[in-house]
Structures are given as structure tokens and as C-alpha cells.
Amino acid sequence: MKKIERVKNYELRRGRPAVMSYRFRIWSLFLILNSSLLPLSCGKYSFTGTTLDPTIKTITVNTFTTSAAGGPANLPIQFTEKLKEYYQRYTDLKVVPSNGDIILEGSISGYDVLPVAATASDQAAQNRLQVTAQVRFSNTKDESKNFDQPFSFYQDFPANQTLSQNESRLLPKIQDQLVLDIFNKTAADW
Known part of the structure; x- marks a missing residue:
């Protein structure tokens, strides 16, 4: 003691x-x-939350097309580049022009302005810009992971303003969220 x-x-x-x-x-x-x-x-997990098989080394992101009636003409190219950049930044995958271990392709299938939040006089108090991307994902190492599904996101803006007044502010946010949702579905397996 x-x-x-x-x-x-x-x-x-x-x-x-x-x-x-x-x-x-x-x-x-x-x-x-x-x-x-x-x-x-741990070979299959990383600090970014990806669960990609360690044998997957490359990704091909084919240029998205548009089948929506509306939106900027360069929207598919902007969206494709954002996808490539996100995968380069948050994975060790090499972006290749063709024959990647995983392949992303698709189209911008919706670009809609919808009225939301009606007022007492049955007029919209807010409008909503909603963008939908139809995405086809192919995994050459594990075909059970393949899918073809839509991803959609929106941002609201005041009804007393036009879309052209808000588009340059809202569209990057929508694209960022769509890219994140696609990444989570393909690389993080959420």
C-alpha cells in the first residue's frame, strides 16, 4: 500500500x-x-465509404444523352464530366474511354418545372425544378450489381421568379446530388 x-x-x-x-x-x-x-x-472498404471489389481498376463513363424537352444544351456533357470527376476524386479507379471494369451510361430523361406550395388563391407560391437521369450501370466483374434505374432530384424557387433567373444557381446543386446518389448506388452499394 x-x-x-x-x-x-x-x-x-x-x-x-x-x-x-x-x-x-x-x-x-x-x-x-x-x-x-x-x-x-481491409481490401474492400475505404475511408470514402466505397465497397468496390479490389479487382475493379477502371471505369468508363459514356457521355449521357438527353431525351428531355428542356434544359441547357450542354447539360448532358456537364453531367458526364461531373460523374467522371467524382469517381476520380473519391476512388482509385482510372477513367478510360471504353471497356472499363464498370460502365456508366444513360440519359437526362426529365427536366421539369412543377408548381408546388399552393396559396389560398390557388396559385403556386413556389416552383420546383426537377431533373431525372436514367442510368445504366454495368459491372463486368459482378453482373449481379448491374442496374438500369432513374435518379431524380429537385430544388425549389419562388414562383414570382423565372426559371432562367434561378437555373444557374439550382442546376449545379441538383447535378451534385444526382452524382452523389449514383455514386452511392454504384460504389458504396447503398
């Missing part, structure tokens, strides 16, 4: 609590270093 009190008194005189003994600090450092190496052993 006296030995424990002497150790505590020694530690307190040196300005350290008894809990932070030399052995405790070394053991803590050892645990921290070992736990930081743990994610490196």
Missing part, C-alpha cells in the same frame, strides 16, 4: 496524474499505431 502511495506522490510531484504512468503512455501509443494500420488490411 505504501509503494502505491509513493508512486502517486512521485507522479504528482512531477506534475502528472498517476494514471498517466510511463507504461500507460507506451501502451496507448502502441494501441493507436496498431489501430491506424487496421484499415489497410
Whole structure:
């Protein structure tokens, strides 16, 4: 009992609590270093949340087309480039022009302005810009992951303003969310 009190008194005189003994600090450092190496052993997961098979090395993003009656003429090209950039930034995949291990393609199938939030006089208080992308995903390593489905997102704007007044502000937000949704479905398997 006296030995424990002497150790505590020694530690307190040196300005350290008894809990932070030399052995405790070394053991803590050892645990921290070992736990930081743990994610490196997990081949299928990463800090970005992707669950791509480690054998997948390349992606092809074919230029999207448009089948919607509306929207900027360069919308499909902008959307395709955003997809490529997102995969390059958040995965180790190499973007190739053709024959990738995974392939994304599709079209902008909807570009709609819809009235929402009606007022007492049956007029819209807000309008909604909604963009829909029909996406075909092919995984050459695991065909059970293939799909063909629509992704849709919207942003609202005041009814007393025109679409052209708001389009340049709303469209990037919509595209970013669509890209994130597609990425989560294809690379994060959500």
C-alpha cells in the first residue's frame, strides 16, 4: 500500500496524474499505431465509404444523352464530366474511354418545372425544378450489381421568379446530388 502511495506522490510531484504512468503512455501509443494500420488490411472498404471489389481498376463513363424537352444544351456533357470527376476524386479507379471494369451510361430523361406550395388563391407560391437521369450501370466483374434505374432530384424557387433567373444557381446543386446518389448506388452499394 505504501509503494502505491509513493508512486502517486512521485507522479504528482512531477506534475502528472498517476494514471498517466510511463507504461500507460507506451501502451496507448502502441494501441493507436496498431489501430491506424487496421484499415489497410481491409481490401474492400475505404475511408470514402466505397465497397468496390479490389479487382475493379477502371471505369468508363459514356457521355449521357438527353431525351428531355428542356434544359441547357450542354447539360448532358456537364453531367458526364461531373460523374467522371467524382469517381476520380473519391476512388482509385482510372477513367478510360471504353471497356472499363464498370460502365456508366444513360440519359437526362426529365427536366421539369412543377408548381408546388399552393396559396389560398390557388396559385403556386413556389416552383420546383426537377431533373431525372436514367442510368445504366454495368459491372463486368459482378453482373449481379448491374442496374438500369432513374435518379431524380429537385430544388425549389419562388414562383414570382423565372426559371432562367434561378437555373444557374439550382442546376449545379441538383447535378451534385444526382452524382452523389449514383455514386452511392454504384460504389458504396447503398
